[in-house]
Amino acid sequence: MQLKTVHTPHVPVRYFEGGTGAPLLFLHGAGGLVAGDPFFAKLAGKYHVYAPLLPGYGDSEECHELRDMLDFTLHNWDVVDALALKKPIIVGHSMGGMIAAEMAAIAPHDVDRLGLIAPAGLWLDNHPIPDLFATMPYDFPKLLFHNVEAGAALFTAGVAFDDPEWLKSFLVSNARQLGMAGKILFPIPERGLSARLYRIRAKTILVWGDSDKLISPIYAEAFKKGIKGAELVAIPEAGHMVTIEKPDQVMAALGRLG
């Protein structure tokens, strides 16, 4: 995986690129993306992966011109254009799934294959999604992982809340990353997608961890109902970070896109 830069009309975009095969655009969740992600390596084993960072994520430049859902959606189409990709497979996780679904809804003739991994974007009053923005770092593993202990170990590696400099850099990256994510996820991670799902023409695979405590698997049914012909692959013993907990099964599910 290589970290590169591509220029879009609004902002230079940092993206990871690697692997060979059919082009695949991967859109990360609100937590961002790291080069060493094992799921990533697996994706690159089968596809030519392009994984752009949303502005403000990682070391990428912020973009204050991107404010709302339409801006985010068109920005990602700008990235596709800048990378000169033709009908890439689009896969998104969580917030990235929300953006991927919006991309497919706004440009249905340009997306043939769509993978939505525990996507955000819908809201069911009876199943409120926990407030990500009011969650303390030490409470995240419970929301994100089936195996909370293993998740916590992953999550707290390198954490030093007692160190003011570490804390400052943590708060800065939170402000950059979650500040950006908040534009489409705060205070409710829903921006009207349900009214647009019908426009999606892509073959769609939904992937969901059975014990997802952030976005309940009940949402899988709502997406399935909204997107014509969508297939659901439910993965046991996996939480919201299903890509980390069960990467092989996620790969197999995406394989059904052909």
Place this chain on the structure above:
Amino acid sequence: MKFTWFNLMPWPYLPDDFREKNHSVWVDIDQNLFDPVKSHEVYNTYLDLMEYAGTLGFDGIGCNEHHQNGYGLMPSPNLIAAALARRTKDVAIVVLGNSIALYNPPVRVAEEFAMLDCISGGRLVAGFPVGTSMDTNFCYGQIPALTREKYQEAHDLIMRAWHEREPFAFNGRYTKLRHVNIWPRPIQQPNPPIHIPGGGSVETYDFCLDNTYSYSYLSFSGYIRAKALMSGYWERVAQRNTADHSPYRAGFAQTILVADTDAEAERLYKEHVLYFYNRCLHVYPGFADAPGYRTIKTIQSGALSQYAPPKGYADVTWAELNEGGHVIAGSPETVRQKMEELAKSLHVGNIFCLMHVGNMPKEKCMYSTQLFAEKVMPKLRNVFPDYADDDRFWCKPIAKRVTPGNLPAERDLAALNASH
């Protein structure tokens, strides 16, 4: 010096084990802890206390805006200010302020502040806070990273609404209005004095200096800890070659408690102060700072939220609060000395005196307030003689103000016919 008697309006009936048994005093506070019937007396007592302070020579009486908050029963400060406008005579009504990004459309603020200024005869001092993250983001749902842009736009709209004399169209990103033409407009021209509460961001310093607004730091951590932040402000004032460094360019909130002696102050006020710091400031840290609410620059400057202090206030003691300067309490002479030190070390001319604290009963509050007004305030009036004439940051009431509640007891029929 300008002294404003300030009441946060805390709910005085939080249980002893509030901190242990509750998630937060703010945002998701337990509904069962509020008793509307009891609040009838609480509200009226608090308003009485503000009116009382208005008779003792304070320059202003002040209120602010909080939502879903156990220590601030003022979701609408303008309602409190309206009640005060009718029942007080000469004192300034300091509304610190309206969180202008939360009003839709923000011309509502221009209108309501204009009404307050007209009803009070030009006694309004207006404040435009961004609002805390608890209020603005978690209670009122504003997107953190867009809050400041929306605030800025709301400010520009309000100022134009006050200043322009022809209807105009406003094509903002967050507010679009084809016909802005507020009726009424404020007595004070071109606008009432404006104070901006801030938490240490350079952008806010510049905003105040660009517009000749007073920068106020409303903290609960007292004057000693405020030194670094206020120094940052004055450094910025100097850096920008501002024409003057009048102390009235700044304000500061301080908890103040006066008794006959230092020992009596502890005896009388300790439990109420601890009630405030221990229970009222029990804010779940996850609500303190929604990511994106603070600018990167502000975080990098090290100005972290006062609502999530590293140690918290769980076990804080009276002695610590006094030594740390969170609270200025004691005999009139002790308080005078410390207040002088506060004013000089922070170089602030506007003091927002937090004189009702936690679950303090009205008798104690009146006692402390009266002692301060009679034995402390007069001795501090002239701390900044060079700036005695600086009236840019204070209200300018009209000379001929009416007395409310002054209808004739009996109707005069002759006058009735004459007025045809």
